[in-house]
Amino acid sequence: MRATPDRIVDAGLSLFSDRGFRGTTVGQLEAAAGLTPRAGALYKHFPSKEAVLEAAFERHVAEVEALHSAIELMPLGDLRAELTLLARFGMQTLVRERALRRIVLTEGDRIPDLKRRYRERIVDRSYEEVVSFIRQKMAGGEFPAGSDPEAISVLMVGALLGFTLEYDVFGRHPLGVDEDRFIDVIVDSAMAMSRAGTGPRPQPEPEGSHSR
Amino acid sequence: MRATPDRIVDAGLSLFSDRGFRGTTVGQLEAAAGLTPRAGALYKHFPSKEAVLEAAFERHVAEVEALHSAIELMPLGDLRAELTLLARFGMQTLVRERALRRIVLTEGDRIPDLKRRYRERIVDRSYEEVVSFIRQKMAGGEFPAGSDPEAISVLMVGALLGFTLEYDVFGRHPLGVDEDRFIDVIVDSAMAMSRAGTGPRPQPEPEGSHSR
Amino acid sequence: MRATPDRIVDAGLSLFSDRGFRGTTVGQLEAAAGLTPRAGALYKHFPSKEAVLEAAFERHVAEVEALHSAIELMPLGDLRAELTLLARFGMQTLVRERALRRIVLTEGDRIPDLKRRYRERIVDRSYEEVVSFIRQKMAGGEFPAGSDPEAISVLMVGALLGFTLEYDVFGRHPLGVDEDRFIDVIVDSAMAMSRAGTGPRPQPEPEGSHSR
Amino acid sequence: MRATPDRIVDAGLSLFSDRGFRGTTVGQLEAAAGLTPRAGALYKHFPSKEAVLEAAFERHVAEVEALHSAIELMPLGDLRAELTLLARFGMQTLVRERALRRIVLTEGDRIPDLKRRYRERIVDRSYEEVVSFIRQKMAGGEFPAGSDPEAISVLMVGALLGFTLEYDVFGRHPLGVDEDRFIDVIVDSAMAMSRAGTGPRPQPEPEGSHSR
DNA sequence: CATGAATGAGTGTTCATTCAT
DNA sequence: AATGAATGAACACTCATTCAT
Numbered sequence: 076m077r078a079t080p081d082r083i084v085d086a087g088l089s090l091f092s093d094r095g096f097r098g099t100t101v102g103q104l105e106a107a108a109g110l111t112p113r114a115g116a117l118y119k120h121f122p123s124k125e126a127v128l129e130a131a132f133e134r135h136v137a138e139v140e141a142l143h144s145a146i147e148l149m150p151l152g153d154l155r156a157e158l159t160l161l162a163r164f165g166m167q168t169l170v171r172e173r174a175l176r177r178i179v180l181t182e183g184d185r186i187p188d189l190k191r192r193y194r195e196r197i198v199d200r201s202y203e204e205v206v207s208f209i210r211q212k213m214a215g216g217e218f219p220a221g222s223d224p225e226a227i228s229v230l231m232v233g234a235l236l237g238f239t240l241e242y243d244v245f246g247r248h249p250l251g252v253d254e255d256r257f258i259d260v261i262v263d264s265a266m267a268m269s270r271a272g273t274g275p276r277p278q279p280e281p282e283g284s285h286s287r
Numbered sequence: 288m289r290a291t292p293d294r295i296v297d298a299g300l301s302l303f304s305d306r307g308f309r310g311t312t313v314g315q316l317e318a319a320a321g322l323t324p325r326a327g328a329l330y331k332h333f334p335s336k337e338a339v340l341e342a343a344f345e346r347h348v349a350e351v352e353a354l355h356s357a358i359e360l361m362p363l364g365d366l367r368a369e370l371t372l373l374a375r376f377g378m379q380t381l382v383r384e385r386a387l388r389r390i391v392l393t394e395g396d397r398i399p400d401l402k403r404r405y406r407e408r409i410v411d412r413s414y415e416e417v418v419s420f421i422r423q424k425m426a427g428g429e430f431p432a433g434s435d436p437e438a439i440s441v442l443m444v445g446a447l448l449g450f451t452l453e454y455d456v457f458g459r460h461p462l463g464v465d466e467d468r469f470i471d472v473i474v475d476s477a478m479a480m481s482r483a484g485t486g487p488r489p490q491p492e493p494e495g496s497h498s499r
Numbered sequence: 500m501r502a503t504p505d506r507i508v509d510a511g512l513s514l515f516s517d518r519g520f521r522g523t524t525v526g527q528l529e530a531a532a533g534l535t536p537r538a539g540a541l542y543k544h545f546p547s548k549e550a551v552l553e554a555a556f557e558r559h560v561a562e563v564e565a566l567h568s569a570i571e572l573m574p575l576g577d578l579r580a581e582l583t584l585l586a587r588f589g590m591q592t593l594v595r596e597r598a599l600r601r602i603v604l605t606e607g608d609r610i611p612d613l614k615r616r617y618r619e620r621i622v623d624r625s626y627e628e629v630v631s632f633i634r635q636k637m638a639g640g641e642f643p644a645g646s647d648p649e650a651i652s653v654l655m656v657g658a659l660l661g662f663t664l665e666y667d668v669f670g671r672h673p674l675g676v677d678e679d680r681f682i683d684v685i686v687d688s689a690m691a692m693s694r695a696g697t698g699p700r701p702q703p704e705p706e707g708s709h710s711r
Numbered sequence: 712m713r714a715t716p717d718r719i720v721d722a723g724l725s726l727f728s729d730r731g732f733r734g735t736t737v738g739q740l741e742a743a744a745g746l747t748p749r750a751g752a753l754y755k756h757f758p759s760k761e762a763v764l765e766a767a768f769e770r771h772v773a774e775v776e777a778l779h780s781a782i783e784l785m786p787l788g789d790l791r792a793e794l795t796l797l798a799r800f801g802m803q804t805l806v807r808e809r810a811l812r813r814i815v816l817t818e819g820d821r822i823p824d825l826k827r828r829y830r831e832r833i834v835d836r837s838y839e840e841v842v843s844f845i846r847q848k849m850a851g852g853e854f855p856a857g858s859d860p861e862a863i864s865v866l867m868v869g870a871l872l873g874f875t876l877e878y879d880v881f882g883r884h885p886l887g888v889d890e891d892r893f894i895d896v897i898v899d900s901a902m903a904m905s906r907a908g909t910g911p912r913p914q915p916e917p918e919g920s921h922s923r
Numbered sequence: 924c925a926t927g928a929a930t931g932a933g934t935g936t937t938c939a940t941t942c943a944t
Numbered sequence: 945a946a947t948g949a950a951t952g953a954a955c956a957c958t959c960a961t962t963c964a965t
Contacts, residue, residue: 759939
């Protein structure tokens with residue numbers, strides 16, 4: 076079995092994300108960590124409930140941060156393929172971040188430091204990854220000179236965030252548009268704004284599965 | 288002065304949205320409504336704290352709902368102009384909805400009914416407005432036949448939501464992209480995916496800072 | 500019935516003095532004040548347990564202080580009679596102060612402010628009353644010129660304090676010497692040090708029970 | 712290094728006396744004894760926290776008791792000198808007893824046995840030593856026949872106790888009267904009540920430092 | 924209608940004590 | 945003998961809610 080502090084942090088991440096910080100009692104944390112509830116055993120490992128939040132948050136931020144550091148957009152020689160990869164990676168990260176996002180949303184005002192750390196180490200980095208990709212493609216002539224790379228990045232990241240959040244909150248995809256279809260449309264829209272989009276569109280294959 | 292129940296509902300909307308349901312005490316509601324705090328006067332008007340949330344939520348949902356019903360996309364004869372109007376309206380609604388969104392985000396799991404009502408009466412309606420607009424334009428030949436109108440709607444609404452949320456949570460626009468620039472890019476992307484986008488692009492002015 | 504805050508303060512004075520601050524629980528205070536124990540009703544009237552101590556302490560200090568201010572040593576024209584009166588008054592005050600003394604003894608280190616207030620407003624004043632009495636008598640020639648009025652005062656007050664404390668703590672008078680006998684000896688010793696003491700002693704009545 | 716139980720007892724004596732029994736945690740005792748705090752190692756040596764108090768108390772009582780047994784009032788042939796010696800010894804013992812006295816004061820009600828032992832083995836013995844001294848001097852004709860030796864003893868011991876306590880609690884001597892001056896006055900008062908006091912006073916040496 | 928007082932069910936936290944290693 | 949982990953019983957304090965006035 077994992078060590079007790081780890082189990083407490085696991086419990087914290089999931090409970091805080093599900094019920095919020097206030098909504099989670101120390102007894103629930105203990106129970107979820109396999110300790111006797113309301114016995115105070117948590118305090119052998121953490122000085123306070125807030126410290127559990129801290130630790131859980133930090134661990135998760137570090138994990139997601141590592142994910143970002145690991146990513147290396149390999150050049151595939153094909154803009155559409157690269158955009159798809161980028162979008163898929165973004166979606167995946169957002170799914171992973173779910174607990175973090177909920178905690179920031181719920182407790183961000185009470186503990187602004189969480190908000191700051193999440194923004195600096197996760198959110199800002201995401202935008203920068205996308206914007207640097209777009210800029211590089213602009214330099215390579217794949218996006219027209221007048222493009223607004225920041226705005227395009229904000230559009231793409233925002234759309235991914237909005238889509239993910241919708242699913243998080245309501246448990247279903249809006250208008251029945253699933254992940255694949257959403258990735259397609261986000262890539263389509265980027266392609267359409269690229270140099271490629273100015274010529275004839277990439278030919279919707281007449282029988283196309285979903286990218287109709 | 289407004290009637291006491293109204294003042295309590297006002298207080299509820301703002302306090303619940305700022306501090307969450309659990310984070311708001313009955314005493315704070317009373318104080319904010321001009322009653323003696325912790326004296327229990329609230330219970331003369333509402334049977335419970337939850338009933339205040341109910342009432343506050345319902346009132347706000349009804350307001351935003353009315354907004355949606357009032358909208359009537361007048362045909363401007365120009366796709367870009369119409370898209371811009373649509374985007375601006377969506378943004379505006381999302382800003383208005385802020386308190387609702389925060390309450391659903393924070394308390395949606397505890398009181399699933401709130402979530403359902405918000406989704407059915409606000410969120411779904413937004414998607415349907417956009418998708419019906421796109422479908423209509425497809426019928427009019429302004430979008431290519433192979434387009435995925437649902438996906439395009441989800442992209443647009445999701446992007447607006449993501450952008451707004453970012454501002455709500457962090458108090459600043461990502462990458463410094465302000466609302467106007469964001470509306471531009473969202474419209475650009477839709478235009479690019481439209482029939483218009485398949486031909487030559489709408490004139491990137493050679494020197495344009497960021498094609499607004 | 501007295502008002503609730505008053506009843507709480509009464510309870511506090513007696514419980515704190517009997518069991519110490521730490522040794523007294525809020526539930527006990529509530530119970531002793533006629534409230535449901537462990538129901539938190541105390542917090543309607545005081546912000547914290549410590550605030551009850553504060554209030555109880557302050558009220559009692561003020562009472563004893565008033566006692567000191569009220570005293571007016573009337574000249575009886577007889578040194579022995581005046582000394583007896585002084586000693587009796589001192590003893591009485593010390594008995595009244597019992598609760599204060601115990602609180603200072605028990606909690607003085609944790610809350611140094613209590614100590615300071617007790618010292619400044621009660622203790623120091625006692626010493627000064629006695630020393631000013633002795634000085635006045637020295638000026639009147641009733642104490643020899645070489646006397647040490649401060650030391651004599653410290654002796655008298657200290658003796659009263661020691662005697663009282665003994666009774667407080669052990670519930671009985673040491674060596675069976677009761678209050679009257681003690682007052683006698685304290686007066687005797689002062690008289691003996693006075694000018695009168697240098698001549699023949701004030702007539703030990705040959706059959707005297709114990710009064711000297 | 713001393714054995715662990717001894718170190719625990721040392722820690723107990725000082726901590727209990729400084730913070731009281733309730734105010735001292737087992738963890739603090741362990742830490743002060745060089746053990747890992749809150750690890751429960753204390754229970755290898757003592758069955759409970761109370762047992763530590765017991766042991767610490769008993770050890771200290773025995774020490775002070777030994778002091779009393781050791782004393783042997785040697786006849787100096789001079790009443791004043793003997794009284795001074797007695798007073799100095801009493802003062803010294805009281806200073807040594809400080810921790811005991813504080814523990815009895817603080818915990819005496821909770822654990823009446825402590826009180827009883829302290830009284831029987833320390834306090835009563837002190838009174839008896841003094842009273843036997845005075846009686847002996849009365850028998851030798853140095854105190855007048857009508858004297859009340861018990862009362863005189865209570866006066867002297869009480870005065871010493873009061874003086875010492877004042878210093879313990881407030882950290883300063885009342886009215887600036889230091890130990891020497893206090894011993895002088897206590898001896899003066901006893902001398903004044905003695906046969907010697909009935910004649911002319913012992914002549915304040917014209918240049919006397921403080922025995923004025 | 925509003926207020927002050929009271930209540931009971933929690934909540935975070937502390938701590939003496941036990942136990943397996 | 946010492947440690948780390950766990951337990952259960954408190955405790956101060958909060959808060960939604962009720963009730964008499």
